[in-house]
Amino acid sequence: MAVTVGLVAQIIERIAPKSWAEDWDNVGLLVGSGSAPIERLLITLDGTLEVVEEAKAFGAQLIVAHHPIIFRPLKNLRADNAAAQVPLRLLQHSIGYYTAHTNLDQSPLSSSRALGELLGLREMKIFDEPEYDLIPIQKRGEARGYGVSGYLTQPEKLGVLWKNFLERLDQSGVYAHPYKLSGVRLAGSLEKDVRKVAIVNGSGGRFVPKALFKGADLLITGDVDHHAVLDALEGGMAVGDLGHFLSEAPMLQALYQYLSAEKALQGIEIRVSLTNQPPWLV
Ligand SMILES: [Zn+2]
Structure with missing residues (x-):
């Protein structure tokens, strides 16, 4: 049976139920389709353009992220709106984006x-x-x-x-x-x-x-x-x-280990993003 985005979501929500997320948060599948089959999955804290390019090069159909990309109201998908670039690029490359945020923090x-x-x-x-x-x-x-x-x-x-x-x-x-x-x-x-x-x-x-x-x-x-x-x-x-980054990055490794140990996901390749790095130089 093919692994779908929905199955990955289900497995994550088993340990970090969506209902635990704060009211102001925005968790779950933000871009893509639950029924889409996946072969490769990229884990990240942040959904940056670099991470989307990395997912594309890796051949990933899904990004599992900690931070939502649609958080403050997103009012348009214009080419000149910086906040719209990641969702636009995800759609272009047919890559889904799933978020576990304050629910993962409490898990x-x-x-x-x-x-x-x-x-x-x-x-x-x-x-x-x-x-x-x-x-x-x-x-x-x-x-x-x-x-x-x-x-x-x-x-x-x-x-x-x-x-x-x-x-x-x-x-x-x-x-x-x-x-x-x-x-x-x-x-x-x-x-x-x-x-x-x-x-x-x-x-x-x-x-x-x-x-x-x-x-x-x-x-x-x-x-x-x-x-x-x-x-x-x-x-x-x-x-x-x-x-923020270094205090939360252990979650990426924990999520990687949790998903890798899951029998139902044995057929897919899982990776933690390399391009997602602490933003501070010093
Ligand atoms: Zn955070």
């Missing part, structure tokens, strides 16, 4: 969990309420929520912890490709003892108050603005900002 495939495991956090729990105990991946679909929090086995100095963490990020296989660790920032005292860590991938700046409330010594996230960092420091919490 067992979230990069917060991969990063928490990389740090060796104990008593790891879902960060955003309701605070379920982290449920093993075999019971997928049951645990839901943004981010994780947990404890280091023993207190570590912030400076040492961060240096080791970045080194491990590079070597651990948490990323599908060896990305340049650009745009990474750290705020706080390097001598500070860290015991409790909260991790929220993506734009986690809005979780600063909650992380403070929960007594985290360090919040690792993706996008934090100036005032959120000041609030964190004021409350005695350090902030590690990996940048």
Whole structure:
């Protein structure tokens, strides 16, 4: 039986149901047809023109992305509208575009969990309420929520912890490709003892108050603005900002492994995009 776009969607929604997505989000199949057969599939965080060209060169019929390409109202498909170029090119090449966004963030495939495991956090729990105990991946679909929090086995100095963490990020296989660790920032005292860590991938700046409330010594996230960092420091919490891309890229590898392990998809070729890279140069 041929693998279709719809089958891939079904398999992803088994672990990250569409109903979990926020009201403001735009998830599911955004371009293409559910009944289209596929032989090759490209996984990416962002749907850029480069990624579409990569999908075409690879011979992919479907892009599975984290970020939606149609998000802010798209009012036309004109050649001179920058926001319309990716959907137009997808249509030209007959490539479908499927998004799992805030539903994937809350699923067992979230990069917060991969990063928490990389740090060796104990008593790891879902960060955003309701605070379920982290449920093993075999019971997928049951645990839901943004981010994780947990404890280091023993207190570590912030400076040492961060240096080791970045080194491990590079070597651990948490990323599908060896990305340049650009745009990474750290705020706080390097001598500070860290015991409790909260991790929220993506734009986690809005979780600063909650992380403070929960007594985290360090919040690792993706996008934090100036005032959120000041609030964190004021409350005695350090902030590690990996940048949006690097905080979410572990999700690509998790999704790749999840889809590759799926029996029904054995006949298709799956790849994680190489052209989708962190946008910051330094
Ligand atoms: Zn994101």
